[in-house]
Amino acid sequence: MTLLSVKDMKTNIGQYSVLHGISFDVPEGGVFVLLGRNGAGKTTTLRSIMGLWQPSANSVSFQGQDLSGMGTADIARKGIAYVPENMGIFGGLTVEENLILATAKGTFDQKRLQRIYDLFPAIEKFWTKQAWSLSGGQKQMLAVARAIIEPRALILIDEPTKGLAPSIVAAMGEAFREISQSTTILLVEQNFNFARSLGRDMAVIEDGRVVHTGSMAGFAADTELQGHLLGLSA
Template identity: 55%
Template sequence: MTDLLTLEGVHTNIGRYHILQGVDFTVPEGKTTMLLGRNGAGKTTTLRTIMALWPASKGEIAFAGRRIEAMATPDIARLGLGYVPESMAVFSDLSVKENLILAARDGELDDKRLDWIFGFFPALRKFWLSRAGSLSGGQKQMLSIARAIVEPRKLLLIDEPTKGLAPAIIGSLIECFAEIKRSGATILLVEQNFHVAQQIGDTVLVMDNGTIVHRGAMADLAADIPLQERLLGLSLEAHQ
């Protein structure tokens, strides 16, 4: 199994706060890796550090064998990384169509890929010409994910995509992520909905206090309730 992403001894300081304190992990190519942990463990900071939105103060980050920790965010994105932030960060004054055009290569949308995206998120077709700011929270999340996959990506970094969403929309997201994985993409996904994590995760990383404290198969963690409670302070079963 080839590792597409590798972090070695990564530290991140934000102001006077030392958030990441020597993060080490790998993300295997073609798999979905879940990044779990309690609130404040450093999960979002990890994703933002990989994308150079917050610079690593120490350590190495390699994507497909290439060091990227000193690269600018746009250059990292051009290597084939897509990022879906927790805040969604859609362009509120632009239409759904315009948001996707901005994310597309050379501003050209592929009709076949759009139809594929609409299959998961039909609301985006319905509100194609509507301002993104007028969408509901769930619809904005759909748009944020659609922007990240409007072009094929080698690696997707996704931060809590199901937060605040209705169960029906979560079901569509699960189908979407499964299809993205079948297409050959690799996913690193931060998620607090452990039922979702159990369904789509192949491997799992657990963070605590800015370091990785557990790594292994998602199925093994899902089957070990005492380990879940020790690492996360609760069980997956309690959140299904």
């Protein structure tokens, strides 16, 4: 079942045309990975889906509903969360306050909160600490925790492993595997080893266009194609 469908999506930022016709379908469940070199248009794709930049009309549908013209808040209410590359947390607020802001009613569902504690023990440990004082890995955990504190059908996550220590990357991977059992993840990631360990399906973006789609297993097995599309070396 297709959860998110992107069809010939074009996005202009000011006078510049950044996306020239992006198309891919994200099936329900698991992790779908967007790959591509720096500047290919991956972040712009996520921001366009989320309504932060307005894409062309009738180019994004979620659970069969056209998202054209919707603002970011309305898109979020449909059940989509976004974890940007800069994490989007509030450094002057505590961990608890950051999570409260991400709830619909300002109160926690205790079962969901316990799930977050289980996934990210640092959240409970640093509950009363201001977010600025956390390490980079802990801030990323908080950013993901904010995305799942309410039930979501889809989470868009941009470059979650950037600058993180290998041990934190491994812990993040385990958390994403668990999250993806109940919530679909659309992941932008430069760390190919991390991406292929999680991804079920994938697409490669180049110069604002999708140039390849398929299974992650098939792409991971084709080193020649990886080298051609991503510049990866065997």
